[in-house]
Amino acid sequence: NAGVMQNPRHLVRRRGQEARLRCSPMKGHSHVYWYRQLPEEGLKFMVYLQKENIIDESGMPKERFSAEFPKEGPSILRIQQVVRGDSAAYFCASSPPSGGPYSSTDTQYFGPGTRLTVL
């Protein structure tokens, strides 16, 4: 059973371009989370999604950032008009249907991350 997959692993963009980060959860997992790790800072929650629904986006910046988890295919984190301050490692995690962030047994499994560099 493959783990959480993220691609690309490294992404370089110039200021003003768009960045698309992809996450394929573990097989059978229905909960997807995105986190960001800025240089010299801890991991911060961004958004929690289930298939075709955004459940909690309280950690998403108000502008330029969006996320989706379509019925088919991977979850996408999209950053429009990137700025240097968006340079960070972006991690995706997933958990099984029996879990979810309101469950005491929820174990989140993390992908290897996408390291975004904005020039």
Added chain:
Amino acid sequence: KQEVTQIPAALSVPEGENLVLNCSFTDSAIYNLQWFRQDPGKGLTSLLLIQSSQREQTSGRLNASLDKSSGRSTLYIAASQPGDSATYLCAVGTGKLIFGQGTTLQVKP
């Protein structure tokens, strides 16, 4: 607002020592607490999950305890090895995972 603090920020020990990593949180209303390991440039590996109703969990040389009322958790690593060198992260589950800043551990041969 939930805040998670880990002490110490860094730790260097000789191989074979037993050690304790500390995690504290400000709001006891949590679903669970997880300990993760992060290697440089890599993702996170889940080590232990303690449900809010539990006091401790064990896996091999690792033992994690949870005292929800005092807002504390400890990760005990027995007989440390150079391969244990990594950053250890504590995260509380509150409807989202809230992470501490981590403890960077170096175990010297």
